[in-house]
Amino acid sequence: MTLMKTFLGATAAMALTAGAAAADPAIIFDLGGKFDKSFNESAFNGAQRWAEETGGSFNEVELQSDAQREQALRRFAEAGANPIVMAGFAFASSLSEVAADYPDTKFAVIDVNWVDMPNVRGIGFKEEQGSYLVGMAAGLASESGTVSFVGGMDIPLIRKFACGYAQGAKAANPDANIIANMTGTTPAAWNDPVKGSELTKAQISQGSDVVFAAAGGTGVGVLQTAADEGILSIGVDSNQNYLHPGQVLTSMLKRVDNAVYEAFSQGTDLETGIYNLGIAEGGVGYALDEFNAELITDDMKAMIEDASAKITSGELMVHDYTSDETCPALDF
Amino acid sequence: MDFNTFLQILDATVRLATPLLLACLAGLYSERAGIFDIGLEGKMLAAAFISAAAAFVTGSVWLGLLAGIGASMLLSIVHGMASITFRGNQLISGVAINFLAAGLTVVLAINWFGQGGRTPQLSGGGRLTPIDLPFAQAVADVPIIGQIYAELISGHTILVYLALAFVPFTWWLLNRTRFGLRLRAVGENPAAVDTAGVSVIGLRYAAVAICGVLCGIAGAYLATALQAGFTKDMSAGRGFIALAALIFAKWRPWHALGATLLFGFLQAISLRPDVIEAVLGFKIQIQLLDALPYILTVVILAGFVGRAVPPRAGGAPYVKER
Numbered sequence: 001m002t003l004m005k006t007f008l009g010a011t012a013a014m015a016l017t018a019g020a021a022a023a024d025p026a027i028i029f030d031l032g033g034k035f036d037k038s039f040n041e042s043a044f045n046g047a048q049r050w051a052e053e054t055g056g057s058f059n060e061v062e063l064q065s066d067a068q069r070e071q072a073l074r075r076f077a078e079a080g081a082n083p084i085v086m087a088g089f090a091f092a093s094s095l096s097e098v099a100a101d102y103p104d105t106k107f108a109v110i111d112v113n114w115v116d117m118p119n120v121r122g123i124g125f126k127e128e129q130g131s132y133l134v135g136m137a138a139g140l141a142s143e144s145g146t147v148s149f150v151g152g153m154d155i156p157l158i159r160k161f162a163c164g165y166a167q168g169a170k171a172a173n174p175d176a177n178i179i180a181n182m183t184g185t186t187p188a189a190w191n192d193p194v195k196g197s198e199l200t201k202a203q204i205s206q207g208s209d210v211v212f213a214a215a216g217g218t219g220v221g222v223l224q225t226a227a228d229e230g231i232l233s234i235g236v237d238s239n240q241n242y243l244h245p246g247q248v249l250t251s252m253l254k255r256v257d258n259a260v261y262e263a264f265s266q267g268t269d270l271e272t273g274i275y276n277l278g279i280a281e282g283g284v285g286y287a288l289d290e291f292n293a294e295l296i297t298d299d300m301k302a303m304i305e306d307a308s309a310k311i312t313s314g315e316l317m318v319h320d321y322t323s324d325e326t327c328p329a330l331d332f
Numbered sequence: 333m334d335f336n337t338f339l340q341i342l343d344a345t346v347r348l349a350t351p352l353l354l355a356c357l358a359g360l361y362s363e364r365a366g367i368f369d370i371g372l373e374g375k376m377l378a379a380a381f382i383s384a385a386a387a388f389v390t391g392s393v394w395l396g397l398l399a400g401i402g403a404s405m406l407l408s409i410v411h412g413m414a415s416i417t418f419r420g421n422q423l424i425s426g427v428a429i430n431f432l433a434a435g436l437t438v439v440l441a442i443n444w445f446g447q448g449g450r451t452p453q454l455s456g457g458g459r460l461t462p463i464d465l466p467f468a469q470a471v472a473d474v475p476i477i478g479q480i481y482a483e484l485i486s487g488h489t490i491l492v493y494l495a496l497a498f499v500p501f502t503w504w505l506l507n508r509t510r511f512g513l514r515l516r517a518v519g520e521n522p523a524a525v526d527t528a529g530v531s532v533i534g535l536r537y538a539a540v541a542i543c544g545v546l547c548g549i550a551g552a553y554l555a556t557a558l559q560a561g562f563t564k565d566m567s568a569g570r571g572f573i574a575l576a577a578l579i580f581a582k583w584r585p586w587h588a589l590g591a592t593l594l595f596g597f598l599q600a601i602s603l604r605p606d607v608i609e610a611v612l613g614f615k616i617q618i619q620l621l622d623a624l625p626y627i628l629t630v631v632i633l634a635g636f637v638g639r640a641v642p643p644r645a646g647g648a649p650y651v652k653e654r
Contacts, residue, residue, distance in 0.1 A: 032448060033438075033442065033448040033449055034448070035442070035446055035447055035448035036448035036449075037447065037448060040448070041448065179606075181603070181605070182618075184622065185619055185622075188565065188568050188569060191563055191564055191565040191566060191568065192566070192568040193559050193563050193566055194348075194351075194554060194558050194559060194566065194568065195568065195599075195603075197558060197559065198344055198347065198348060198599075198600070198603050199603050201340075201344065202340075202344065202603040202604050205337065205340045206604075206606065217450070217563040217564065217565075217566075220450070220559075220561070220563055221559055221563075224453070224559065224560050243453070
């Protein structure tokens with residue numbers, strides 16, 4: 001019965017959105033679902049914050065398959081939702097198809113900084129900067145001098161994380177040894193916690209005592225194994241410090257919530273164009289809360305803050321892997 | 333590469349091979365009785381979810397294991413109904429089970445726990461912990477033998493030993509008992525079994541039920557022993573690798589152990605590119621290692637390493653002559 005309710009609810013939600021009030025903003029979550037403890041949940045939190053602060057309401061839908069992207073976009077656009085925010089790089093091609101058909105609707109898409117259309121706001125993140133900061137934390141916290149990285153699917157975006165992390169670790173400890181592994185080359189690599197665990201164990205046997213997971217659902221296994229084996233781990237996207245209190249060194253924050261909040265706040269007057277959010281724009285950072293307060297010493301914090309300030313002022317440039325497909329600190 | 337590294341790789345091999353071995357033996361029972369089962373993946377996934385959910389709610393991993401086996405059995409019975417009773421296409425039924433499990437686990441997980449298609453983290457009694465065999469600590473310093481005992485043989489969860497024990501048991505059951513003889517016969521020539529007055533339907537259901545139990549253990553192993561909870565699609569194609577191993581093993585239990593250990597070893601070694609480089613002296617693509625189990629299976633199927641002949645009545649529903 002409850003299952004039936006879920007199905008009916010999903011159908012009803014789709015039907016309701018079709019008749020949504022004009023000019024309410026809308027958000028489309030990617031396949032991970034809005035409670036994925038990571039990327040999509042962060043987007044949802046931003047939308048929720050906007051709703052609480054303004055008292056407004058927004059429309060939302062969680063996709064169940066790739067084929068629904070264009071359909072969901074058109075539904076919202078036809079229904080008059082404005083602006084429409086999409087969480088995830090996978091929307092790029094559907095959006096390119098749809099955006100021109102609805103010139104009066106504003107679209108914002110997260111993790112896409114290459115779709116250049118008059119009514120599209122493309123929001124990219126400078127992940128290398130946030131990864132640099134947590135890499136510094138890892139380099140400083142490591143006692144063995146070896147730190148490691150577990151990526152999900154081997155794509156340039158994930159290499160960007162790895163590269164920034166390696167640069168940060170080298171900055172903190174020039175002799176640091178960095179091990180980087182990718183889980184796989186297919187989308188299944190985002191949801192293979194068992195392999196994530198085994199990769200972590202393999203890295204531990206090579207001497208690693210801090211591991212950074214940028215691997216979606218696979219990261220759950222990485223953080224779990226790190227906690228079981230007594231080494232430190234670093235979370236990604238959302239603040240994941242609470243998952244294993246006292247055993248997660250920090251989390252690389254990607255402020256998807258801020259990006260969504262910003263887009264919703266601007267409403268129908270959304271400024272379009274390409275935006276790349278780094279530390280200076282409050283787009284990326286590292287997490288500090290009661291769960292990791294004892295792990296980040298004052299000295300570490302001072303050094304990380306110092307690097308953060310230098311990156312903001314432009315004095316320190318973190319190399320972006322995607323700019324030329326090479327990494328000065330790490331060999332893939 | 334030092335001896336310790338080698339042991340660590342073998343240790344990872346055992347962990348990674350165990351779910352493959354359980355699923356492979358599950359497929360072996362079913363296919364030797366003439367029921368092709370490509371739904372191993374789906375059954376493992378369903379068992380992983382239900383075992384994690386039950387272990388979380390009750391706080392007991394054993395109840396979780398039972399619930400996982402129950403869920404897997406249920407899907408087995410669906411497969412049995414479709415392919416034995418209603419004489420449907422076994423491959424289609426298997427595919428349907430895979431899709432059903434992949435979708436239903438996530439929907440139920442969202443509905444029950446609201447955590448984006450995963451179960452809450454298990455802790456304490458909700459997880460299977462590795463067991464230390466007697467004297468493991470005491471002999472750990474003895475070179476070679478002591479190291480092997482302490483590092484490789486000791487320190488796995490009970491399900492690993494159970495899976496290994498199932499290999500000789502399966503061999504004995506299939507080759508040394510009346511039930512085993514009939515089970516094999518029903519996969520080769522069901523009409524002969526029927527003529528002898530033994531129920532073909534009953535035997536095939538029994539085989540499918542055993543398959544369900546083993547897949548259930550494999551799924552529970554993934555979610556409660558290797559991990560501390562379910563994440564969506566966590567079986568990640570292991571059911572299909574097990575099928576490949578089954579063909580590679582030519583449907584025989586000891587060969588199944590060898591095949592799954594080989595595939596597990598290939599997976600374990602792909603986790604250590606540094607070791608491969610040190611041993612071979614050059615860099616080898618990880619993707620190639622990931623693909624090797626499938627390449628080996630194709631080689632076997634093409635007849636280069638020997639012919640793999642499936643049970644003769646496999647895939648065909650039995651229709652009694654009137």
